[in-house]
Amino acid sequence: MHADRVRGEPAYFPSLTGLRGVAAGWVMVLHLWMLGGGPQVQPFGIRLTPLFYGGGLGVDLFFVLSGFLLGLPFLAWAQGRRPFPNLARFWKRRCLRVLPAYWIQLLLLIGAGWIASHHSPVTGWQFLAYLSMEFVFVPGISPLLNGVWWSLPVEWNFYLILPLLGLGFRRLRGIAMLVLGLAAAVALRFYCYGLLLDGRMEGLLSYPTIIQLPGRIDQFVFGMAGAWLHLRGGVPPRWRTAALLGGIVGLCLFLWMPDQRGDIFGEADVPWIFWHASVIGAIWGLVVYGAAGEGRLARILLASRAMAFLGTVSYSLYLWHAIVFNVAYRAGLMQWKPATSLPVLALMLVPVALLVAWISFRLTERPFLVTEPAAHQPSVVA
Numbered sequence: 001m002h003a004d005r006v007r008g009e010p011a012y013f014p015s016l017t018g019l020r021g022v023a024a025g026w027v028m029v030l031h032l033w034m035l036g037g038g039p040q041v042q043p044f045g046i047r048l049t050p051l052f053y054g055g056g057l058g059v060d061l062f063f064v065l066s067g068f069l070l071g072l073p074f075l076a077w078a079q080g081r082r083p084f085p086n087l088a089r090f091w092k093r094r095c096l097r098v099l100p101a102y103w104i105q106l107l108l109l110i111g112a113g114w115i116a117s118h119h120s121p122v123t124g125w126q127f128l129a130y131l132s133m134e135f136v137f138v139p140g141i142s143p144l145l146n147g148v149w150w151s152l153p154v155e156w157n158f159y160l161i162l163p164l165l166g167l168g169f170r171r172l173r174g175i176a177m178l179v180l181g182l183a184a185a186v187a188l189r190f191y192c193y194g195l196l197l198d199g200r201m202e203g204l205l206s207y208p209t210i211i212q213l214p215g216r217i218d219q220f221v222f223g224m225a226g227a228w229l230h231l232r233g234g235v236p237p238r239w240r241t242a243a244l245l246g247g248i249v250g251l252c253l254f255l256w257m258p259d260q261r262g263d264i265f266g267e268a269d270v271p272w273i274f275w276h277a278s279v280i281g282a283i284w285g286l287v288v289y290g291a292a293g294e295g296r297l298a299r300i301l302l303a304s305r306a307m308a309f310l311g312t313v314s315y316s317l318y319l320w321h322a323i324v325f326n327v328a329y330r331a332g333l334m335q336w337k338p339a340t341s342l343p344v345l346a347l348m349l350v351p352v353a354l355l356v357a358w359i360s361f362r363l364t365e366r367p368f369l370v371t372e373p374a375a376h377q378p379s380v381v382a
Helices: 014-035 051-076 087-117 124-130 147-197 209-211 215-234 236-254 270-290 298-302 305-312 314-330 342-368
Strands: none
Touching: 014 051, 014 270, 014 298, 014 305, 014 314, 051 147, 051 215, 051 236, 051 270, 087 124, 087 147, 087 314, 087 342, 147 209, 147 215, 147 270, 147 314, 215 270, 236 270, 236 298, 270 298, 298 314, 305 314, 314 342
């Protein structure tokens, strides 16, 4: 995974590309498990179900990765290592990286909906909202044409405020920015919960905004804090490996809590909704910071050719896997008895999802990656 080159720093992080593959693959595992009816997975008496219903944490990993990689050039400026990044170039590259694959999928889904129902599934106003990727603030647009799109405005709006966050790190440094990011996120969560209690579920700001910015800003800031430490250097490789291991251990503890919850934000699970995203953001921050050191453990776990492929197609995989699963469901796959077995379902659908993702990458992503080698582009979209 590439970042803008900083003097004395590598331009590509193979282990972080692998982490993107982990993020997209884990979200896919969650949706496959849900398609199979959410069964208990306990081979040989070992409780592995949390690995399946925890797949939503892959989205949090996307956000932390974006904070780390996209924050690098701005933080290098904050530390006096390089000139301020060219914002026109930065935003142009973000548009080319994000919009073509998303717009093409949008048009295909509208076309499929029109063919199926003989009328457009979206109004003209909703179409414009989708095009701008600010549909989350349009009342009545739910359910989305593709459920995974909810996270796209979070990333998109992070691109807009990233220069300001870089300025904050220059003025306030790392610890103060972490505190500020946490405060902003928690404040929005309390505010949205208050709107829920008041019954205000529609409008520009309402309870569902709890999963948007600034309610997720702390996760991006955790990633940027990791990039800040990475640029400062001076940390022995064994400590980077320790950070990676610490993050993995923290993730396991988080997943196997005895009182595991369901959809924390959807169910307004108090008090978890106020701190859940912050804790997982800190855990992923350790993992990303440790993996970016490219130590032996990180390379073994994340830098294989298989992980490189998964990371390369991760954006398209994120966009298309749920569509593949939905088509299979509507085609009556779940009425075939062998398909009720999760392994059989995986053998049938995962290769198809990967193939569709590869085709989407080659046709809708790669042609627009003109500034760097296509296979190593910074896939920093969720």
